[in-house]
Amino acid sequence: METLHQRSTAARVWAAAEEFIRLHHRENPEAGDVEARLADVRDEIRVLGTYRHTAEELVHGARVAWRNSNRCIGRLYWNSLRVRDLRGLTGADEIAAACFDHLREATNGGRIRPTITVFAPDIPGRPGPLIWNEQLIRYAGYGSDGRTVGDPRNEGFTAGVQRLGWPGGPGTPFDLLPLVVQGCDDKPRWFELPADAVLEVPVEHPEGDRWTDWGLRWHAVPAISNMTLEIGGVRYPAAPFNGWYMGTEIGARNLADGDRYDLLPEVARRLGLDTSSDRSLWKDRALVELNRAVLDSFDRAGVTIADHHTESRRFLTHMEREERKGREVGADWSWIVPPMSGAATPVFHRTYDTTERTPAYVHHPGALARARGAGLGEEPAEVPGGPTGVLGGVPAPRSGTGLAEPVEEHEKAPAPELRPDACPGPVVQVRPGACPVRRKEPVAEAG
């Protein structure tokens, strides 16, 4: 017998479905008779508690979710997102292999293509698969006493995947983490990234011979893998997506933040700057040179990257285009304004509508904990195995119904200490206390 809970959940799914299907048909008149499609969807929800998107609905939903990402400066190209429809995949091995194909296709020899791969959705009684990593490509962080080798952001995850049996190594500051995938009705398993799926760029300064021996590098493709794609009441918890980088994400945050690679003092030393007083502006000068190095290195390697001046102009073009179509653009000032030279970019000098719209990419509460490795390999006892899929760890906490629940029940605003980056296109990360617009959520320190 249908429970009250099921009935109210189905009612919510229907409400969200109707809104999305109407939007889809409004924006794609070739989709045909909206009332006929709505009648089918309603019947399906009545029987199954959910419904299946058509291929076209999935494509449009994923693109509009990008268009609706208020934190993303790179939305001009939302309508060209490539959508790989792999909703049939539920098992860890096949999902990991498809993620590696995603990376190969998105990397495209350096001409990065914004791409999303959509795996099985949550359905009533059967939550969909999960990717534990926050991005498909991330660097390990070893140690916890403030003297980390690698990326301190990934210390928890690195420890977790080691508990699962990942041996770690080779021990450089840029060791690639394995992918951790949890298939439907399974435990998380880890998979080493194949070398041919990962393009990396050595970072060197255009003029500095003192930079060449430094072993600095970054990966070419930012591919967020722990956000749920929500379209019309259906949740796709495993739907990794990527755009290309904006230089400041690497040069002004990943390599520069004090709680990340913290390289400004070393850059200043190599540049021979006077670091004895803040007033020499050595940090600012080091930042500029580090960011020049990032942009120049990607250019020389033939890898797509945007600079923050160009991307800011593109964003304003995007806003004009959308407004001409009669659509309002939501934006979060504290994420849109680049983390260096903010007022030198046009996006600084205005305010934005902050309304959140759906479809959307959403962080569910468990996702942030999983990206920190919480619970990974802790219980029950580990089962030994090889590098292609080691069992262990507790199944991730999953939602009861497997259906999209109201927004308030989710973590629309992610936990402050792990500010996610929710955008296939270039995105910037937040700086504390820099926003003229009142925000609902607290501003996070780390991106």
Ligand code: ARG
């Ligand atoms: N800021 C994140 C990073 O540095 C990536 C977020 C997504 N960025 C993008 N350009 N699509 O890894």
